[in-house]
Amino acid sequence: MIETAILGTGYGISTYAKAIAVHPLFDLHTIFSRDESKAKQARKDLGFRKHTNNLTEILSDRKIRLVCVATPPHTHYEFAKKALLAGKHVICSAPFMMSIKEAEELAELAKKQDLLAVVDHHVNYYPARKYAQRLLADGKIGKLTHIERIYRDNQMFNTDALSLWKMQRKLKGGALGILGSHDIDYLLRIAGGIRSVSAKTFTSHPQRESTDGQLIENDADDSFQLAIGFHSGVKAQIHVTRSYVGKTQDEFIFHGHKGSLHFTNNTDLIYYEIGSEKRERLALPPAYQLANIPGSYQTAAFYMLLEILSSAIFHQTPVSPTFDEGIHIQRVLDASYLSASSGNTIIIGEDESAPVKPVVDEIVVKKIYD
DSSP states (O other), rough: OOEEEOOSSSSIIIIIIIIHHHHHEEOOOOOOOHHHHHOOOOOOHHOOOOEOOOOHHTTTTTTOOOOEEOSSSSHHHHHHHHHTTTTTTEEEEOOOOOOOOHHHHHHHHHHHTTTTEEEGGGGGGSSHHHHHHHHTTTTTTEEEEEEEEEEEEEGGGGGGOGGGGGGGGGGGOSSHTTHHHHHHHHHHHHHHOOEEEEEEESSOEEEEEEEEEEEEEEESSEEEEEEEEEEOEEEEEEEEEEEOOOEEEEEEEEEEEEEEEETTTTTEEEEEEETTOOOEEEOOOGSSSSSOOOHHHHHHHHHHHHHHHHHHHHHHHOOSSHHHHHHHHHHHHHHHHHHHHHSSOOOOOOSOOSSOOOOGGGGOOOOTTT
């Protein structure tokens, strides 16, 4: 059993705790919040063994093997570093760190401590994303040339989700950090190392309503455009807005010499063949489906990340993305912020020394609790 502590009563409760609660190899040991009343309520609602507002209690508890850092990004460095120094495996929510320097230091620390340290990009386990990645690797559309990414939602108007840090650019609270980090990670897996970025960010509402109903000054971006150039020659365009009043749209289109692959809202996967009117809807194989567990789509995807992590802990199988891989994600994100502020295209690397993301296939996960 992997005794687990969760830091944070927002995302840590809505996604992490609900997945851990039903996984047979993980145990909800301790919930942490600096607001003890929130930790106490979470313990009551979800069945944690303990609650605390004192991080030292978690760090000194030898039973706890895994710490999930689900707090705002500006706290990640402090919490993840302390957990690693205390000998705990770590899952850190995205966006990962506040700077490349922090990312490099913690990646090195995880290796020195011989611990598993993972950046939570569980959206990679959404069925259409996983299957599209496999089809592209197998040459379904021929040589990949261009990627289009469009995302729209209404979080701008969802006051329940607007924590104070999400309104502050200096705390990486905008759409580029929160959503862009996931897209960067996914596209690294598809097209390899990134050479250049050109970004624009937009803040459409300088005031937003916080969770307690107050109007707060907001300088975080609610929309962004990001042009990416890969070492492979592939180009990508990402368009994101969080101030859309209609139904959420979550779309990727991959263009190649033989055809295009298109999926919307992580479900419908369609192949278009060049030179014909062929339009083929592709069924998602059972191996790519999410576990049927209570909670949201994100909860089920995070459950799959737990599967990979438990196999890594008990059987030394691969896990991804590690803090090492998170360095490149952070490098691209930092360059994107610099591009947005300067108005320039930022060259990240002149060669292909940046790592290409490995594919952790579902086949490597052993059924260790059969």
